[in-house]
Amino acid sequence: MNYTGPKIVTPPPGPKAQELIEKDLAMLSPSLTRTAPLVGYKAEGVYVEDVDGNVFLDFGSGIGVTGVGHRHPKVIEAVKKQLDSLVFVNSLDYYTLPQVELAAMLFKVTPGDFPKRVFYSNSGSESIDTAIKCAKWHSRRAYGVGFINGFHGRTMGAVSFTTTNLTARRGFAPLYPIAQFTPYPYCYRCLFNREYPGCGLECLNYLTDVIFKKIIAPDETAFILLEPVQGAGGYIVPPQEFFTRLTDFAKEHGILLIADEVQTGYGRTGRMFASEHFGFEPDILTMSKAFANGFPAAATVARKDVMDWVDNAHEGTLNGGPVIMEAAKAVLRVIDEEKILENVREQADYFRAELEALQERHPIIGDVRGMGLMIGIEFVKDEKKTPAKKERDAFIQDAFSKGLLLMAAGESSLRLIPPMIINRQQIDTGLTIMEDCLKEI
Numbered sequence: 001m002n003y004t005g006p007k008i009v010t011p012p013p014g015p016k017a018q019e020l021i022e023k024d025l026a027m028l029s030p031s032l033t034r035t036a037p038l039v040g041y042k043a044e045g046v047y048v049e050d051v052d053g054n055v056f057l058d059f060g061s062g063i064g065v066t067g068v069g070h071r072h073p074k075v076i077e078a079v080k081k082q083l084d085s086l087v088f089v090n091s092l093d094y095y096t097l098p099q100v101e102l103a104a105m106l107f108k109v110t111p112g113d114f115p116k117r118v119f120y121s122n123s124g125s126e127s128i129d130t131a132i133k134c135a136k137w138h139s140r141r142a143y144g145v146g147f148i149n150g151f152h153g154r155t156m157g158a159v160s161f162t163t164t165n166l167t168a169r170r171g172f173a174p175l176y177p178i179a180q181f182t183p184y185p186y187c188y189r190c191l192f193n194r195e196y197p198g199c200g201l202e203c204l205n206y207l208t209d210v211i212f213k214k215i216i217a218p219d220e221t222a223f224i225l226l227e228p229v230q231g232a233g234g235y236i237v238p239p240q241e242f243f244t245r246l247t248d249f250a251k252e253h254g255i256l257l258i259a260d261e262v263q264t265g266y267g268r269t270g271r272m273f274a275s276e277h278f279g280f281e282p283d284i285l286t287m288s289k290a291f292a293n294g295f296p297a298a299a300t301v302a303r304k305d306v307m308d309w310v311d312n313a314h315e316g317t318l319n320g321g322p323v324i325m326e327a328a329k330a331v332l333r334v335i336d337e338e339k340i341l342e343n344v345r346e347q348a349d350y351f352r353a354e355l356e357a358l359q360e361r362h363p364i365i366g367d368v369r370g371m372g373l374m375i376g377i378e379f380v381k382d383e384k385k386t387p388a389k390k391e392r393d394a395f396i397q398d399a400f401s402k403g404l405l406l407m408a409a410g411e412s413s414l415r416l417i418p419p420m421i422i423n424r425q426q427i428d429t430g431l432t433i434m435e436d437c438l439k440e441i
């Protein structure tokens with residue numbers, strides 16, 4: 001496979017892709033959002049080939065899943081080795097070695113120098129449901145607080161705290177009946193600064209002075225759930241003070257902090273977990289996506305004294321299978337051996353600077369933000385920051401037709417989240433395509 005760059009041999013979707021898409025649309029659930037008519041066939045590193053032989057440069061890595069690159073050879077080798085010895089022993093009834101080995105590795109790389117426990121599951125949503133249940137079991141308190149524009153998944157617990165758009169929630173009421181929501185520090189579009197000059201973290205004041213004084217009692221609140229950098233909401237990075245004040249408040253009232261690092265985790269931001277940038281030490285931390293580089297896996301790591309539920313309180317048949325655990329161990333080794341964090345930081349600085357230069361040339365880019373190789377660019381129509389949603393959507397399709405995979409986030413933003421092994425030349429190739437598309441808008 002040795003791909004050297006994107007290559008369009010037939011305008012996508014080509015004939016084979018079209019045929020498959022028609023069948024898919026007739027048979028699969030219509031609830032799936034499809035960003036572009038890509039029918040993946042092969043992949044390696046930062047490239048994905050479709051069924052018609054078109055090769056795409058992947059700036060989305062399946063929403064950050066193929067973090068160390070598609071089919072990283074060391075991950076594939078670890079999986080193949082494990083396939084030859086043991087595929088399954090259900091770990092709610094028995095024990096396996098890879099689970100314990102991975103746990104020890106995870107405790108070293110997760111924030112907080114305190115004793116921990118881990119619960120494995122199969123998806124980001126499950127890791128969130130685990131966190132919610134764990135916090136409730138431990139505290140025996142009723143309420144939970146989430147942030148507006150947060151995305152936590154689709155199972156009933158996780159979707160109850162997902163507020164990126166109404167389609168995720170419409171038709172499913174009643175959701176978790178005791179959720180409260182507060183604005184996230186989305187400084188580019190601050191909900192408050194029309195009324196209050198300057199930033200006194202009014203969004204957090206709303207939580208502490210309105211929600212916790214007039215709506216729910218802090219001592220009846222089990223947890224506050226947040227993404228340290230909002231993902232699907234638009235790659236929004238809060239100020240440091242937000243974490244400091246939130247932590248102080250939560251500690252004072254015995255409220256558990258759950259960090260959803262399903263998207264931000266595993267090196268994506270240039271540290272293993274985004275929380276580390278802020279010195280933020282959540283009581284419970286969830287991870288999935290890049291965790292096993294494409295194999296379905298997730299983990300919820302909690303303070304040992306918080307994950308104190310009894311046997312049978314929470315478990316799952318397929319959780320933490322040995323093949324997946326070996327994949328996850330291999331990912332951690334690759335991050336270390338191949339100095340992935342260093343690469344993320346180096347490439348991110350370059351990428352970010354080039355995008356800011358692009359912003360200077362193209363006023364439709366209203367904001368460039370993010371952390372590490374998790375970069376958001378927000379499209380706006382004018383100086384009033386009117387969201388340019390249609391233009392953003394057209395841009396994604398145009399880039400696709402030129403061999404670049406891009407993903408949307410928020411109302412009118414793009415999320416750039418390429419495999420973390422990306423190099424400068426590949427970034428340049430993507431930027432050239434992006435500039436061509438911008439000229440066409």
Ligand SMILES: Cc1ncc(COP(=O)(O)O)c(C=O)c1O
Nearest residue numbers: 123124125151152153231262263
């Ligand atoms: C921050 C965050 N949490 C949770 C999830 C849900 O993960 P999954 O789709 O694996 O259930 C996602 C998925 O995009 C996510 O970005």
